[in-house]
Amino acid sequence: MTGPVGVGIGWRPEIAGFVAGLPGLRFVEVIAESVPTAGPLPAGLTALRERGVAVVPHGVRLSLGGAEPVAPARVAHLAAVAELTNAALVSEHIAFVRAGGLEAGHLLPLPRSREAVAAVCANVTRAQAELPVPIALEPIAALFDWPDDELDEAAFLTEILDRTDAHLLLDIANVYANARNRGTDPLGLLDRLPLERVAYAHVAGGAERDGFYHDTHTSPISRPVLDxxxxxxxxxxxxxxxxxxxxxxxxxxxxxAELDALAAVGGLPVVT
Amino acid sequence: MNPTSPTNVPTTRSTDPTVSTLAARQAALVAALVADAPPPPGFAPEPLAATRAALLRKRAGEVARYWPLLATSLGPWWLEVFQHWAAGRPPAGALREGWELARYLHGADELSPLGADELACWQAGYHYPEPGHPPRPRRLPSWGRVGGAVAIQFAGRVRLLRPARRQP
Structure with a gap:
C-alpha cells in the first residue's frame, strides 16, 4: 500500500482555499459521506488530485461496530469515493452510529466484549470485500465505557486488527481524551498497540467542559496532545x-503554525 | 417538551433490562442518548448525561450551518433554544431539524424575522427533506411564505421577494 505520507489536513469546504495554498501538501482526508458520487468531485479536490495530492476518503457513518450487517449502499458509496479520488486507502471508525432504527448523530463506543469484536470484524470483512483499497480503522474518543468490558482497550483493538488485517488510524487526540477522562496513562496504551500497523495518525484540539475533556476539533492542538x-x-x-x-x-x-508544529514534532517535511 | 411526536421512533427499542444481545443493548443505549429512554442498566449516569449534552451541541452546530440566519437571529440563546426543542427528539438530519424548529417557533409566534426569511427561502427552493437524504431542489417554479416573508424560486434561483416585518 502506498498510503498517505507527511503532514496532511482534513479537507473541508470552509478551508478549501487555505488547503489549496499549502505548497508542500501531499495528502488530505475527506469525509466520504460529504462527497457526491453522482457528479464530479468538488472543484477543490480535483485541483488537489491534479497536483498529485493523495486523498484518503474517511467514512463516518458506516457504523461498522453495529450489531446489524453494514448497509451495502454505504459501503458502495465509500468504494465509489475511493475510485473517484483514486485513493490508496480509506478509513472508518471502530464505533456504531445507529441502532434500533435511531441515528445517534455521533460515533458511539462498543462494549469491549468478544461479541462486539465478532460484530465489528464481520462488518469490516463485509466492507473489505467491496472496497477497492485497504481500510484503516480508527478507535474513537468516548466519554463513557460499557459496564461489562471483557477486554482492555489495547487487547480489544489488537484483536480486531489481527482478525481483519486492517491498518490502524490512530487518533492521538482520542488517546489523550480517553486517558484523561478515564484517569489512565495514555503511554500505557501506546506501549501496547501494534504501532507498526499505523497508516496515519489524527491530531486535533479539544476542550474541557463539565468535568470532561471533549474531542471537539474546534480548538488548537494543546501542548499535552502535541507531546x-x-x-x-x-x-x-x-x-x-x-x-x-x-x-x-x-x-x-x-x-x-499548527501544521508546522506537527511537522516539527513528527520529524516530517514542512508543508506550509 | 415535544409539540409533535418524532416521525422516526424506533421500532425495536428495548427497555427490558434482561435483554443481552448486542443489537438490543446498542438500541437501548441510542434510545437513552437521543430519545429520552431510561439509561440501560449498569452505565454510569454522569458520562451518559455528558454524552447526551455533547450530542445536542454537535447537532446544534450542524443545524446552524444550514440555518445560519435562524441561529444568528437567536444570538446567545441559539444553543438553549435548540437544545430545549431537540432534547428527546432523535436526529433527523440538520436541514430537516432546522426546518422543523423554524416551523415550531413560527407556530409559537417566536420565529425571528430572519428565521422567517430563511424558512421561506428553503421552502421556495427545496422539498421538505427526508431523513438521511440530501436536500432535494424543487424543479418547477415555486414559492415559500412564512408570516410576512415571501420567497420565490425560478430556474433554480431563490429570491426573497419580501422580507418578514422587522420588529420596530
Missing part, C-alpha cells in the same frame, strides 16, 4: 500525521 504525538513518534513514527479541524476556523497563520 503525546512526540511520544508516538519516539516509539514508532507513523508515515503521516493529519490535522483535523471541524469548525471555529482560525486565521490561516494559526492553522499554518
Amino acid at each position: 503525546l504525538v512526540g511520544e508516538l513518534c519516539a516509539r514508532h513514527r507513523p508515515p503521516a500525521l493529519l490535522l483535523e479541524r471541524d469548525g471555529n476556523y482560525p486565521p490561516a497563520a494559526a492553522l499554518r
